[in-house]
Amino acid sequence: MSDALKRDYQLCEEIGRGRFGTVFRCFKPSTGETFACKSIDKTLLTDSTDRQCLETEPKTMLLLSSHPNIVRLHDVYEDETHLHMIMDLCDSKDLYQQISRSPLAENDAGALFTPLMEAIAHCHKRGVCHRDLKPENVLFDRWNRLKLADFGSAEWFGDGERSMSGVVGTPYYVAPEVLEGREYNEKVDVWSAGVILYIMLAGFPPFYGESAVEIFEAVLRGNLRFPTKVFRSVSPMAKDLLRKMICRDVSRRFSAEQVLRHPWILSGGQTRGVTDLT
Structure with a gap:
């Protein structure tokens, strides 16, 4: 896990899981706010399309995050094996x-x-x-x-x-x-x-x-x-x-x-x- 991520956030329980990663509830001690952390395992991305998605998603979210009805991206961290995206916590029923x-x-x-x-x-x-x-x-x-x-x-x-x-x-x-x-x-x-x-x-x-x-x-x-x-x-x-x-x-x-x-x-x-x- 990224040292910067561990410094800024405390990861809590798992709240979701997908093909390439896991979503955790996380806590930011400096502000007392809770967020969702989507952690994508880069070692599972075996083809160019999957790797392109890894690059596209954070860039797209940053471009669109100003809208109140789009999940906002707050922070991005990357280490050798994972990409971590800190996003709005949406824990009600989809x-x-x-x-x-x-x-x-x-x-x-x-x-x-x-x-x-x-x-x-x-x-x-x-x-x-x-x-x-x-x-x-x-x-x-x-x-x-x-x-x-x-x-x-x-x-x-x-x-x-x-x-x-x-x-x-x-x-x-x-x-x-x-x-x-x-x-x-x-x-x-x-x-x-x-x-x-x-x-x-x-x-x-x-x-x-x-x-x-x-x-x-x-x-x-x-x-x-x-x-x-x-x-x-x-x-x-x-x-x-x-x-x-x-x-x-x-x-x-x-x-x-x-x-x-x-x-x-x-x-x-x-x-x-x-x-x-x-």
Whole structure:
């Protein structure tokens, strides 16, 4: 462990574990504050893509940390075997845990989805595409503030002229153009966010299967449906927004800024008496 890290922070119990590292609760004696320490084992990074992620994540987080709905990076330490990132502590239930039992009412979904889209729009304004949006990467701090996390798969697209490539993401949430092996732009995040909203309102994903291959096939078909039994109580305005986010035609798919200007977002999911879908 880095001597500088041991000098500045006290590492406490493990609170999470991933493919390449472990997350610990940590304490800063000089201020009395608690944080999360993500410790990545560099010896497990066997290919160039993994090593690139190691370089990308802290740089991306530093670029985006000013936004209140993005996990903030406070310090970075590195030694021979590990990279340690000191971040906001988000030890409340993540979005997946909050929505896995039952769908949300529209106003509750709106209250969560709006800050998520504001975080995504902030990323896109800074030229960053997250590329792995899913409920497990939407965290909450002790004050229940939403925090977008995990930028290990993020890609910089600069001024919007540069397209991206590479199959990145999680089966239920990945956009079809990614699976097709085509070049793509930051609107892949909008597709993924639309899938998250669909799950919030329905309690299940729009495209599913018994295996990753079956899920990918359903995503590629892109046949968006709103089963009457479930969506009877969902407003036309919410369904309109979903159609404009989960849209196979990328040229017609909304941008993050367009999503934030949609009436459903502007109403905070309070749809009673609101019928304008322009």
